[in-house]
Amino acid sequence: MKSKNKKIQIEFDSEHLPVIINALETYSRLQSGQVAMAMDIVYADRNLSWDERQHIEGTVRFMAFPANPRREYDGRGGFYDQYNNEYDESGNIAEENEDWKNKKNRPHLDHANSSFGVGCPEMKGGTVAWEIKKAIEEYLHYQRNNGYRDMGVDGDGVLNISGIPNAKIIDTETKEYWEPVKRFPIPPKYQTKIADLIQSNKFSNVWTLIDKAFKNKKLPAGKCMKVEEKDSLYYVVVEKPYKLK
Helix, strand or coil: CCCCCCCCCCCCCHHHHHHHHHHHHHHHHHHHCCHHHHHHHHCCCCCCCHHHHHHHHHHHHHHHCCCCCCCEECCCCCEECCCCCEECCCCCEEECCHHHHHHCCCCCCCCCCCCCCCCCHHHCHHHHHHHHHHHHHHHHHHHHCCCCECCCHHHCCCCCCCCCCCCCCECCCCCCECCCEEEEECCHHHHHHHHHHHHCCCHHHHHHHHHHHCCCCCCCCCCEEEEEEECCEEEEEEECCECCC
């Protein structure tokens, strides 16, 4: 039986990534109903006026995100709405107009400034697109800052809502999945002691010794730290490290 989450690899040049980010964000915002924001991304070079942006957004939202029927009293004991549905005396729709029949199963946005957020079922593939975008942005953030976390939400990474495994980037040098971590080799004279303490499960003593080993060369703060062995050497691995000030 084939795996549902089959892994594939696609090779991109680094210069492709900004275009991919913009495409993913445009798609996600279009799915959310933020049409004008999507136009600002895809048509950034067109200098669209406010009126032009509003015209595009109004047209797309009217068709793709129609408002629910707004029932009004006609002053003569009856009711009407913008879709010309027919109402009974109790104010319930008695017969649906073809226009409403065509639009009633679409996502509905009733207010001009409303939109769907990431994770809403109406977003469909827009949520996954946002997650892919955030994975690429995080990678570029750390590349730009020499492997360190800096200010900016582009370094936050993916808050997975879709349940689909996050997009991953393969480091072209190590051929392994890229992670927002930095590895600091423990000084040679402490390597054997660290190995002995780990084998003896004396983990609190491991960190005491690491504090001593890096007394004169402070480790950066980060989300978390761990000790890792690689190629017979022990490293302190700092996840999402911040630059030392």
